[in-house]
Amino acid sequence: MMRCLLVDDEPLALDLIEDNLKHVNYIQVVGRCRTAAEAITILQTEQVDLLFCDIHMPGLNGLQLVKSLITKPMVIFVTAYEKFAVEGFDLDILDYLVKPVPLDRFLKACQKAQRQFELNKALAIQAYSPKKxxxxxxxxxxxxxxxxxxxxxxxxxxxxxxxxxxxxxxxxxxxxxxxxxxxxxxxxxxxxxxxxxxxxxxxxxxxxxxxxxxxxxxxxxxxxxxxxxxxxxxxxx
CATH class of the missing domain: 2.40.50.1020 (LytTr DNA-binding domain)
Known part of the structure; x- marks a missing residue:
């Protein structure tokens, strides 16, 4: 099961993402953060496979947060602004969702994350045990x-x-x-x-x-x- 962290300065936005994740049985929420600083603390202590992250936040914004991570999980930006999409994908994020996010679009992003998660596991096994x-x-x-x-x-x-x-x-x-x-x-x-x-x-x-x-x-x-x-x-x- 994928372990995910939610990062958004708006409690309602966090609630909406968590409600949407009730439709997904392969993702577990391990934490909710309202600032990038809180997220960094959790990322340093918890295993996180997927990050749902807003961009506009007080202090460090979502783009700066992702840039600061040496080892980063899969990232899906959930934001009200389309204009940061190119910069976001330049950071090798998995997906970019614009609020308000339709449920079917949200679930499609989750499915994309699940496919990448399975592939990452398969590649990790290969790295430790060379195969044919x-x-x-x-x-x-x-x-x-x-x-x-x-x-x-x-x-x-x-x-x-x-x-x-x-x-x-x-x-x-x-x-x-x-x-x-x-x-x-x-x-x-x-x-x-x-x-x-x-x-x-x-x-x-x-x-x-x-x-x-x-x-x-x-x-x-x-x-x-x-x-x-x-x-x-x-x-x-």
């Missing part, structure tokens, strides 16, 4: 992907498409190709284009401007040719 697999979110489910099964990965703006050996349907996950690349073993996977990562075990041909993965030809960008040279140990015709 990783997890991605696909169709509201955590899907286990074995490194050995990946032929290539394609970046599609807000999604990645993971093409697997002997599987007719690729796995589509809402994440970035860079985030996926950081989880892959560098001795097995190579970036050949801004939109493609390949598994060297499935490479069948390499020629100027193209890499063939089994029966699929992918573009080979000049920006990544040095990496291919390193992979094969010689030049490309």
């Amino acid at each position: 697999y990783f997890f991605v979110h696909a169709d509201y489910t955590l899907v286990k992907i074995s490194f050995d099964d990946i032929e290539y990965i394609e970046g599609l703006k807000d999604y990645v498409k993971i093409n697997l050996a002997n599987k007719p349907k690729a796995v589509l996950s809402r994440t970035s190709i860079k985030a996926i690349e950081l989880q892959l073993p560098s001795e097995l996977f190579y970036r050949v284009h801004k939109s493609y990562i390949i598994n060297v075990d499935y490479v069948t041909q390499i020629r100027r401007g193209k890499v063939k993965i089994v029966d699929t030809e992918l573009p080979l960008s000049d920006n990544y040719r040095d990496m291919i040279h390193k992979m094969i140990g010689k030049g490309i015709e």
Whole structure:
């Protein structure tokens, strides 16, 4: 269960968030604060996974609070002001809700937090115990992907498409190709284009401007040719 902290200088706003959380059975409120200073004290002594935080508060505001945290939980800003959204997302917050917040929008933010919480746990397990697999979110489910099964990965703006050996349907996950690349073993996977990562075990041909993965030809960008040279140990015709 996620442990969350509520931070807002208005008691009514805290009450509304807590009432909304009665509809969510996977989030536990561990504290309510009316100032950033109170929040910092609790964050130093309690395990907090999620922070619902206002921006305009006396003393330290919500943006300054989040900036001050060395290790921060997931953050959802709940504020009456739209104008701070860009600055908020620059702080890698999870979501930005504008008061008054409709219940369905609030619940959507909570679901987003739950998905990220599960992914963070899976990644933490991997960090302490190196595996031959990783997890991605696909169709509201955590899907286990074995490194050995990946032929290539394609970046599609807000999604990645993971093409697997002997599987007719690729796995589509809402994440970035860079985030996926950081989880892959560098001795097995190579970036050949801004939109493609390949598994060297499935490479069948390499020629100027193209890499063939089994029966699929992918573009080979000049920006990544040095990496291919390193992979094969010689030049490309």
